[in-house]
Amino acid sequence: METKALGTSEVKITPIIMGTWQAGKAMWVGIEDAETIKGLRAGFEAGITTVDTAEIYGQGHSEHIVGQALAEVRDQVVYATKVFPNHLKYDQxxxxxxxxLKNLKTDYIDRYFLATNIYQKQILARQCKMISHPGCIYQSSYKYSTSAI
Structure with a gap:
């Protein structure tokens, strides 16, 4: 499947992205981990190499399932995950x-988003200017870049 650059970054994403909210199982019934893993692997085999998840989806369960399903092909997939707004302090x-990183079984995250509104994204962007962590790459999902804030 053809990939395109995400904004002005060097990250290449597929036009179809696998979303994994249901994989977290919270608020959903009948979701089986084995079927989710099978679906993620089938998506990868079909050429979908971009996966969206979040720490809040099942309190990290979704990330864990993504990591379990795609660890063997990690260098061929793009992980986009999100921090929740109740974790905006530097240490949080x-x-x-x-x-x-632990849940996804990886040492880097391709895109790290804030799962909430613009005001909180601006707060995170300011804090990310101060954060130097080898596994976290901040990217606002809105038009604001860290340099513009």
Whole structure:
């Protein structure tokens, strides 16, 4: 499947992105981990190499399932995950990122978003200017870049 650059970054994403909210199982019934893993692997085999998840989806369960399903092909997929707005203090962002890295079974996250509104994205962007963590790469999902804030 053809990929395109995400904004002005060097990250290449597929036009179809696998979303994994249901994989977290919270608020959903009948979701089986084995079927989710099979679906993620089938998506990858079909050429979908971009996966969206979040620490809040099932309190990290979704990230864990993504990591379990795609660890063997990690160098061929793009992980986009999100920090939740109740983790915006400096130490909380670092802790959340480290939790996501562990859940995803990886040493880097391709795009780290804030799962909420613009005001909170601006707060995170300011804090990310101060954060130096080898696994966390901040990217606002809105038009604001860290340099513009």
């Amino acid at each position: 962002v670092i802790e959340a990122c480290e939790g996501s």
